Amino acid sequence: MSDEKLKFVAFNGSPRKEGRTAGLLSVVLEELRGLGAETRLIHLVDNPIRPCLGCFSNSPEECEPRRCTEGELEDAMKGYHQLLLYSDGVIFATPVMWFGPSGLMKNFIDRMTSLENAGKLLDGRVAGFVVTGDEDGAMQTVMQLMGPLSEMGFLFPPYPFATSLGFKNVMEDREALEFARRLGRNLYRLAGILKKKDFNWWGM
Numbered sequence: 001m002s003d004e005k006l007k008f009v010a011f012n013g014s015p016r017k018e019g020r021t022a023g024l025l026s027v028v029l030e031e032l033r034g035l036g037a038e039t040r041l042i043h044l045v046d047n048p049i050r051p052c053l054g055c056f057s058n059s060p061e062e063c064e065p066r067r068c069t070e071g072e073l074e075d076a077m078k079g080y081h082q083l084l085l086y087s088d089g090v091i092f093a094t095p096v097m098w099f100g101p102s103g104l105m106k107n108f109i110d111r112m113t114s115l116e117n118a119g120k121l122l123d124g125r126v127a128g129f130v131v132t133g134d135e136d137g138a139m140q141t142v143m144q145l146m147g148p149l150s151e152m153g154f155l156f157p158p159y160p161f162a163t164s165l166g167f168k169n170v171m172e173d174r175e176a177l178e179f180a181r182r183l184g185r186n187l188y189r190l191a192g193i194l195k196k197k198d199f200n201w202w203g204m
């Protein structure tokens, strides 16, 4: 269906649901909705998920989405897996915590491993990043997220991040707001192009 709306899900890894990260993220989501996308916002702090149990290190066969999220091990990650699979694009938003993503966000990325291991199930989705901090480490945090997500099959538009450092009120950081709007627009553009192509990037 060519007129189906593009679907984006955003995961906020800040424990502060009304903090700076959420503020900057809201600008990206507003831009996406303005362009006609359907958006969904998840605050990871609302439903903490257990840590990855490292099944992959026992044997790759043990690292599998159903095993990771069903039965005794069921938690909110089951729904997050569905949202990820259903989406055309994902925004990963986090404050800088000691020069990297928050623990909430890192844990979430680890729990995406089974989707990657079971056949690159997130292949071809687009991703972007929103990062806020007080003084240092925003770009380092973006890079720490981009690497694993690239290996999971995500694609990034040009300028795939909006970062803000040192602003108590992120809405006063005009450059960050511009990056956030640009990010929304470019995520929408790239997801639209890729949807029409329906590539399998991993398959040979």
Ligand SMILES: Cc1cc2nc3c(=O)[nH]c(=O)nc-3n(C[C@H](O)[C@H](O)[C@H](O)COP(=O)(O)O)c2cc1C
Residues within 6 Å of the ligand: 014, 015, 016, 018, 019, 020, 021, 022, 094, 095, 096, 097, 098, 099, 100, 132, 133, 134, 135, 136, 137, 138, 165
């Ligand atoms: C545990 C912790 C570690 C932090 N480490 C850093 C850091 O390494 N670099 C930095 O610039 N800010 C650091 N900060 C500050 C936050 O990144 C900053 O206040 C951020 O904008 C808060 O986002 P929020 O309002 O969405 O929670 C840290 C904050 C906390 C709580």
